[in-house]
Amino acid sequence: MVKIFNVSQIKKIDGCTVINQGITSIDLMERASLAVAEKLIRFLDPDQCILVFAGTGNNGGDALAIARILLSRHFKLYVYIVAPDELFSDDCLVNKECLERLTDVKLIKENQDIPHIPEDCIVIDGLFGSGLNRPLEGVYLDVVTVINASHNKVYSVDMPSGMFVEDNASNNPEGIIKAEKVFTFQFPKLSLLLPDSANYCKKMTVVNIGLCEKCIKEEETDLFFIEKSDATQLPIPRDNFSHKGTFGKALLIAGSYGKMGAAVLSARACLRTGVGLLTMHVPRCGVDILQTAVPEAMVQADEFPENVSSVGDNIDQFAIGIGPGIGTDDKTKDLLSDLFDKYRKPMVIDADALNIIAGDESLKEKIPSKSIITPHPVEFDRLMGGVSINGYERLQKAGEFANRYDIYIVLKGAYSAIITPERKVYFNSTGNPGMATGGSGDVLTGMITSLLAQKYLPLNAAILGVYLHGLAGDLAAKSKSQQGMLPSDMIEYIGKAYRALK
Structure with a gap:
């Protein structure tokens, strides 16, 4: 899994790389800049107008090196350095002098130096990187305001300038670049994975810059980013002599009058994810619906006609999932309390x-x-x-909640986060905005319940379930489009998602 580090750890790994690989910091900057430039070259048009805005620190040095590389590939560039005090880092100064031999570089010292940004120009943002720890002000804030007001596509180097790597609660939202793409170095940055980044990072691309693997391995963290290679290792192989009992029994408690669709979706997803036997516990009003829509599932009718209100005693044989569409009726509340008393194994809620x-x-x-x-x-x-102040605070609260109650939390959204009782966090890399529709969560509940029934450990069930759920959504979106996709489409792609892991 890709580790996610804080600012001091990133700086430490950079320094460790320089020492262990026998290179200089300017060599590492050149390597990082070349890696980002190669990404940009794949989709930039050499005839398109490109404006590069650089700072005076090392992120500015990266941007200036990228500008030099693009110039050598015959791209048309205009370069501006925001330098109110003209205090440059050593490596930034080296790249400034190299670039000045090739093209004119203009300094922005005050507001009146800020250029007009023509329509259809691409902006490369290299003002500030991961080291920023206070809100932008003065001419830096003015430059960011002008760039954002232009509504041009912006590609940021490492971080959208103005954004902190972790907690942005004290930041000025008007002082953060709104980037179309962020090419972040080596590791995802925590703030880019939180919902607060939605306006500032439409797409994140992690760029490998060859940092020392030994240093990365030795540096400890509780934050991780799940990649395909991680999910590929999780599915349990199936033996030729397996039978339906091998893959477990699941019990899904779902549905109420007017909400039987949730039960259908969770049931179908549970079956598609590979459970051996599925029993649905639903109100009596939903029996015919389930028997017709999901003939592969057995149906256990509740004594109450419109809501679930009781559950049998012989439940230890099942992995249980509860919640989709059950409503919040008092009798349903009593059922949940009774279930917690009777069943002490891990369940999906x-x-x-x-x-x-x-x-x-x-x-x-x-x-x-x-x-x-x-x-x-x-x-x-x-x-x-x-209500949480921001995504960072919600993540901290989730860690405390998971630890206090000894549970796993799947905090759903873009880059869904799986939080463990030990407060470790695993961010998911699959999924798309087309999944933001009613019923998607019911599908996930069925999938994770299915994996628990198949004897996956709770953490592995959560990680694999979330990854497959997002991957099925990605495959469905390719076929149906994000706008036209339904949760039932995701279910049809669960099998293909499994196949993609092979």
Whole structure:
């Protein structure tokens, strides 16, 4: 898995690389700049107008080196350095002098030096990188304001200038570049994976710049980014002599009057993910619906006609998922409390089950150890009894909650985060905005429940379930488009997602 580091760790690894590889810092800057330039060359038009805005630190040095490389490939560039005090880092100064031998480089010292940005120009942003620790002000803020107001495509080097690597609660949102793409060095940066980055980073590309693998391996972190190679190792191989009992029994408690679609989606996803036997516990109003829509599932009718209100005693044989479409009726709340008393193995808890827990503090203490809860941000904030300031604070709260109740949390969204009882965080790399539609979470609940039934450890079930869910969504989007895709389409691509892992 790719490790995610803080600013001091990144700086330490950079220094370690220079020492261990016997290179200079300017050599490392050149390597990083060449790697980003090669990415840019693939889709930039040599005839297109490109404006490069650089700072006076090492991120500015990266941008100036990128400008020099692009010039050598016959791209048309205009280069500006924001330098109100003309204090350059040593490596930035070297790249400034090299570039000045090839083209005119203009300094921006005050507001009146800021150029007009023509329409259809590409902007390369290299003002500030991962080392920034205070909001932009003065001419730097003015430059960012002008760039953002131009509405031109912006490609940022390492970070959108003005954004902090971790917590941006104290930052000025008006002082952050709104980038189309961010080419970040070697590792994803935490703030780029949080929902607060939506306006500042439409797409993140991690660029390998050859940092020392030994240094990376030795540096410890609790933050990780899941790649395909990680997910590929998780599926349990199937033996030729397997039978339906080999792949476990799942019990999904789902649905209520008017919400049986949630039960259907979670059931079909559970089956497609490979469970041996599936039983659906639904209100009596949903029996005919399930028997017709999902003939592969067995149906257990609740005694209550419109909501689930009770569950049988013989439940230890199952891996249980609960929540999709069950509503928050008082009888359903009693069912959940009773279930927590009777069943102490890990289960999957989603949707209305989470809303019930949010309304009764005593239920939190009863959640079975190592269970997996799958809230979206609003559901999680409801669980915590208030609204989080930003994504970073929500992540901290999630770590505390997972640790206190000894559970796993799948915090859904772009780069869904899996938080462990030990407060480790695993960010997912699959998925797309087309999945932001009602029913997508019901699919995920069915998938993770299926994996628990197949004897996956809870962490592996969460990681693989989230990865496959996002990958199925990506495959469905290629076929149906993000706008036209439905959760039921994702289910049809679960098999192809498995195949893609091979």
